[in-house]
Amino acid sequence: MILNAAHLKKSFVGETVIDDASFFLNEHDKAAIVGPNGAGKSTLLNLLTGELPRDEGEVTLKKGCTLGYLHQDNTLDSELTIEEELTKVIQPILDLEAELSLMQREMKHAEGAALEKLLAAYTEAEHRYELMDGYAARSRVTGIIRGLGFSEADATRPLSSLSGGQKTRVFLGKLLLEQPDLILLDEPTNHLDLESIEWLETYLMNYAGAVLIVSHDRFFLDRIVNKIFDLNHGKVTSYDGNYTQFTEKKEALAEAAARAYENQQAEIKHQEAVIQKLRAFNREKSIKRAESREKLLDKVERLDNPYEAKKDMALYFTPDEVSGNDVLSVEHLGKAFGDNVLFSDLNFSLKRGEHVAIMGGNGTGKTTLLKIINGLLPPDSGTVTLGTKVFCSYYDQEHQVLHPEKTLFEELQDTWPDMTNTEVRNMLAAFLFTGDDVFKRIKDLSGGERGRVSLAKLMLSHANFLLLDEPTNHLDMESKEILERAIRAFPGTVLYVSHDRYFINRTAT
Incomplete structure (x- = not known):
């Protein structure tokens, strides 16, 4: 388990947005938070990162876990170019590369014990370089620039000349290059064209760490996620599977809830009719039986009306006239x-x-x-x-x-x-x-x-x-x-x- 959220609660001006939310993520899970507009999906991400204080509850991350977070409005203010900004992420690798290059030059002139010492240091540094995937570092930067829809010419543009959406794409690129253990993404496809979205899908599908996404792009979620957290009325319900599987399961549960409600209502009406009939006899024995049934009926835990909770737009298009062919x-x-x-x-x-x-x-x-x-x-x-x-x-x-x-x-x-x-x-x-x-x-x-x-x-x-x-x-x-x-x-x-x-x-x- 890489993340565990237990009994989270958050209110704004007396209105509860998140209410006793509990869920968890395993190390290689790709999960999505879904729910209606205004349900509190971005709020929930901010509670997980600590950017918003929690009213109640705990968030536990695996020890040593690194976390990256893409907001909807990330901005980068810098005079660096896109390429320079992204290259900053791999600077430790480049520094190690320079160190290896220096040792190679020194080994040409070293002898005896000095050479052995240099060789040992070089072997250790080269091992670290390989663990950091140093040989592929520069091509990763180039691949991410292209994947996020920037041209070769764009790579040399200063960040200050970019639109807000383009800066968000650069921020996403930095996040992917950092390769944290857990990535939180809030609407990552908002500023991407179709080609870039498809590239990001493939990247995230093959990503070694865990990913938690807020997105309205159902096709994107279908391809990536194996778990859905449904946020509704402050509560979180967890479902295994992608978005389409979640909608099928949720629909089946909604139908079952509707049937259970209707059956309970029918039983309540039946019991009320029996009670009324017993009272109508107006005898001590029948009145006692009516009271006994009433007590039992009062103890029944009433199911919520699923029809009251669901409010949808009433949308239909009806043309006044039929056009020509x-x-x-x-x-x-x-x-x-x-x-x-x-x-x-x-x-x-x-x-x-x-x-x-x-x-x-x-x-x-x-x-x-x-x-x-x-x-x-x-x-x-x-x-x-x-x-x-x-x-x-x-x-x-x-x-x-x-x-x-x-x-x-x-x-x-x-x-x-x-x-x-x-x-x-x-x-x-x-x-x-x-x-x-x-x-x-x-x-x-x-x-x-x-x-x-x-x-x-x-x-x-x-x-x-x-x-x-x-x-x-x-x-x-x-x-x-x-x-x-x-x-x-x-x-x-x-x-x-x-x-x-x-x-x-x-x-x-």
């Missing part, structure tokens, strides 16, 4: 920004009912293509033609179609003025915004909450052609699954950009 035709399309040519002579078409994913590396022009189709950007060349009776609705990953100063209520009512106040409230409630939530301003919402508002507007549009840019970003896993079901059931046409391979496998035709 030819939905979209793109011919000879080209777009460049300055000298950066994103695409040229691009040709494709979509038929009614097709659900199509656009895939490609970061910066290849996927979002730009969607914006041109939606009329938000002009093309440099070529044409975009929509078919007859085609009505588009656009989901923007930056949620720029939302108005930051408006409340949720205003956002819907101003777009659909024919909706009554009750209808607006009911629609927002269907997307888990109840009570005073409806008066929150868009600018004060989390990424996941903005995603839900955008999905509500998408649903209300009743369009027959949906254009979606990274629709699963910021959504928790339950919300992603609801969106998947809605798209699979949608009779209209969908064109979307996504890096979410699990989502693509489930929705793209």
Whole structure:
């Protein structure tokens, strides 16, 4: 066992986020913490590292265990280049390399006892060098730079010139080079393109130490993890297996819990009916029997109602009109920004009912293509033609179609003025915004909450052609699954950009 967490508890301003959480990791485990947005997954990681003080409970690490931690917002401030920053990690190896080189030169001129002493020292140093995997150290740095999506030219760029996401990638590279016994990763795939994610998967699958990941990338988790810690309502439940196996087990448990609840409710109603009948006889003997049954019924430990605990978005897409068979035709399309040519002579078409994913590396022009189709950007060349009776609705990953100063209520009512106040409230409630939530301003919402508002507007549009840019970003896993079901059931046409391979496998035709 490399890590043991026992009875962890953490509250913020009276609200308990982690409540009596206990779990453990073995030395070669690859595990994931999953749960809805706001469940406290990052908080739990911070409790494990000691970055947040625990209200109660203990975290025990194996003696001598080294630990590395990638936050969601790691930054590196330095004038060093990417290569120089990563090379710092292998500096002890490079120092030993210089020492070996010096001894080699000295041995050329040494004799007798001095030479024997040098040879003994050299043999010992060379053994240490081999244990540190010194011969592969430089190629590891190069491999990690390439694996994380940096080009040869990028390697000489100073860190100060990088974006926040690029700096996070460099931090991840340093962590992998350090090779700690236990790595904690909070959303490691957030700033990676598909090629880099696949490289990281392979790296972690073959990693000798233990790994604990918080991630919404279900395909990534399916490939890597052998254990799931499900964090819900402050409690942690452990499951063996990958993400898909976890969902199957959890669904089976939920069905069993529902059956047990229904059976118990039926038995309670039966006992109450018997008690009522015994009391109706109004005889001393029957009243005593009724009281005896009541006492037994009071002692029954009531099961929680599983239907009350589960609140999901109510998402479904219903087009007002059926489009023609030819939905979209793109011919000879080209777009460049300055000298950066994103695409040229691009040709494709979509038929009614097709659900199509656009895939490609970061910066290849996927979002730009969607914006041109939606009329938000002009093309440099070529044409975009929509078919007859085609009505588009656009989901923007930056949620720029939302108005930051408006409340949720205003956002819907101003777009659909024919909706009554009750209808607006009911629609927002269907997307888990109840009570005073409806008066929150868009600018004060989390990424996941903005995603839900955008999905509500998408649903209300009743369009027959949906254009979606990274629709699963910021959504928790339950919300992603609801969106998947809605798209699979949608009779209209969908064109979307996504890096979410699990989502693509489930929705793209």
